[in-house]
Amino acid sequence: MNVAVIGVGHVGLVTAATMAKIGHNVIGFDIDESKIESLRTGVVPFHEPGLQELFVEGMEAGRIRVTTEAAEALGDVDVVFICVGTPRKEDGSPNLSYVQAAAAMVSTHATRPTVVVEKSTVPVQTGERIRQALTLQAQSRGEALAHDVVSNPEFLKEGTAVEDTLYPDRIVVGADSPAAHGVMRRLYEPQLANHDCPYVATDVKTAELIKHASNAFLATKISFINAVARICEATGADVQTVADAMGHDVRIGRHFLNAGLGYGGSCFPKDVEAFIHIAADIGYDFGMLRETERINREAKRWPIGQLRRLLWNIGDKTIAVLGVSFKPHTDDIRDAPALEVIDALVAEGSTVRVHDPVALPHVAERWGRSVVLCETAEDAVRGAHAVVTCTEWPEYGKISPAQLADWLEFPVVVDARKVWDVDELTAQGLNVASVGRQ
Numbered sequence: 064m065n066v067a068v069i070g071v072g073h074v075g076l077v078t079a080a081t082m083a084k085i086g087h088n089v090i091g092f093d094i095d096e097s098k099i100e101s102l103r104t105g106v107v108p109f110h111e112p113g114l115q116e117l118f119v120e121g122m123e124a125g126r127i128r129v130t131t132e133a134a135e136a137l138g139d140v141d142v143v144f145i146c147v148g149t150p151r152k153e154d155g156s157p158n159l160s161y162v163q164a165a166a167a168m169v170s171t172h173a174t175r176p177t178v179v180v181e182k183s184t185v186p187v188q189t190g191e192r193i194r195q196a197l198t199l200q201a202q203s204r205g206e207a208l209a210h211d212v213v214s215n216p217e218f219l220k221e222g223t224a225v226e227d228t229l230y231p232d233r234i235v236v237g238a239d240s241p242a243a244h245g246v247m248r249r250l251y252e253p254q255l256a257n258h259d260c261p262y263v264a265t266d267v268k269t270a271e272l273i274k275h276a277s278n279a280f281l282a283t284k285i286s287f288i289n290a291v292a293r294i295c296e297a298t299g300a301d302v303q304t305v306a307d308a309m310g311h312d313v314r315i316g317r318h319f320l321n322a323g324l325g326y327g328g329s330c331f332p333k334d335v336e337a338f339i340h341i342a343a344d345i346g347y348d349f350g351m352l353r354e355t356e357r358i359n360r361e362a363k364r365w366p367i368g369q370l371r372r373l374l375w376n377i378g379d380k381t382i383a384v385l386g387v388s389f390k391p392h393t394d395d396i397r398d399a400p401a402l403e404v405i406d407a408l409v410a411e412g413s414t415v416r417v418h419d420p421v422a423l424p425h426v427a428e429r430w431g432r433s434v435v436l437c438e439t440a441e442d443a444v445r446g447a448h449a450v451v452t453c454t455e456w457p458e459y460g461k462i463s464p465a466q467l468a469d470w471l472e473f474p475v476v477v478d479a480r481k482v483w484d485v486d487e488l489t490a491q492g493l494n495v496a497s498v499g500r501q
């Protein structure tokens with residue numbers, strides 16, 4: 064089938080590469096000329112394991128091309144994926160202007176009936192609004208509407224996006240006509256032939272809601288365990304063991320019960336906030352999600368409180384921050400919990416030494432000379448008064464507690480991501496604050 068992808072960012076590019084992998088002819092369209100320029104030369108402009116290879120494979124097979132020309136991308140396609148951003152507005156509600164602009168482009172440039180697929184995360188009822196807009200635009204040109212609108216939410220996680228998209232836990236497709244369902248089923252048929260997973264065919268609104276409900280639930284699971292971590296710290300219980308034992312119950316499951324610095328990234332923070340707004344708009348107060356957010360704000364402040372407890376004054380100290388990306392295996396620092404930690408340290412006047420295996424260029428963009436960029440973790444930690452872990456990059460776990468004790472000027476470790484074993488740290492004479500441990 065001929066597939067167009069509008070917006071080749073984290074979701075759009077993985078969608079494009081996956082669609083090519085399963086045999087479709089794909090064209091990716093973006094208004095960001097530098098992104099398209101980079102892709103034309105076969106270079107994926109952000110860090111996502113496996114994506115570079117998958118994209119180049121599609122290009123070499125002649126199944127993916129990219130363009131900044133909407134007319135070239137949208138003229139002759141069976142399916143158009145809208146993968147543009149839906150960032151939060153100042154009041155926390157989702158900004159749908161990019162989605163509206165993308166739909167308008169389809170209306171202007173499509174030369175035949177197509178299936179317009181919302182892959183961006185949008186509020187329930189957005190599909191209905193897109194359909195209304197497409198109808199009005201068609202009527203204004205004296206045409207009858209021929210496009211279908213479908214919701215096909217994306218569940219990939221950054222860092223494992225390629226794997227998640229090639230082998231998803233489920234595929235959700237919301238459509239309001241049998242014809243649109245038929246097109247989407249044919250689109251995914253080659254993937255389903257190699258990977259058996261539930262294919263949830265539903266109406267558009269239900270599919271839209273599945274996405275916000277899933278993200279809000281996962282974020283709430285994280286906040287729940289972070290609240291339990293506070294109780295463990297106060298009582299001497301061990302949150303890791305609590306989570307492991309809870310996880311043995313198949314009804315609960317162990318995933319997303321890692322206590323730490325809270326959730327960040329471009330999705331959970333904005334999607335939880337959006338869901339609260341969406342609910343409020345229809346007159347429902349989703350108070351539980353406001354509590355999820357409150358606990359998450361508290362989790363992000365935890366390291367600074369611990370540094371004050373262990374060092375008393377932090378303004379005159381050198382602090383090593385290990386990890387800035389919102390999770391390992393990505394260079395994405397959007398809404399990363401580390402931002403709050405670093406901002407607070409900079410505001411205190413601390414000397415902040417920062418290491419991250421891949422995100423340092425973004426750190427330099429955001430803080431300039433307010434922080435010291437370190438090429439290795441050792442450069443950051445050696446001679447510092449304390450070390451704080453903000454991202455659990457596997458390489459940090461390879462630093463032994465003995466090395467930490469040797470490198471640090473003061474023996475202070477604030478392990479917000481549970482990188483090291485507390486007992487091994489204390490055995491080296493280190494003063495330790497580890498999430499969910501006394």
Ligand SMILES: NC(=O)c1ccc[n+]([C@@H]2O[C@H](COP(=O)([O-])OP(=O)(O)OC[C@H]3O[C@@H](n4cnc5c(N)ncnc54)[C@H](O)[C@@H]3O)[C@@H](O)[C@H]2O)c1
Pocket residue numbers: 069070071072073074075092093094095098146147148149161164165182183184185217218219220221329330
């Ligand atoms: N990042 C994730 O892990 C993830 C996972 C699932 C769902 N989502 C959702 O998918 C959507 C996209 O997220 P993302 O992280 O890929 O965003 P992104 O910022 O990485 O990419 C969005 C792209 O859209 C382009 N764009 C904006 N307006 C355009 C237009 N009118 N025409 C063409 N291109 C346009 C931008 O230039 C950018 O390249 C969001 O709604 C997000 O919530 C993201």
Ligand SMILES: O=c1ccn([C@@H]2O[C@H](COP(=O)(O)OP(=O)(O)O[C@H]3O[C@H](CO)[C@@H](O)[C@H](O)[C@H]3O)[C@@H](O)[C@H]2O)c(=O)[nH]1
Pocket residue numbers: 184217218219220221222278281285318319320321322323324325326327328329330331334389390400
């Ligand atoms: O037990 C856990 C699990 C995650 N996190 C944090 O939660 C955030 C989000 O992590 P993750 O969900 O792995 O990454 P994302 O790429 O943001 O993926 C989420 O957001 C995407 C965008 O909507 C969805 O598609 C995915 O299904 C959903 O997991 C990160 O800061 C993690 O450190 C924890 O603190 N504890």
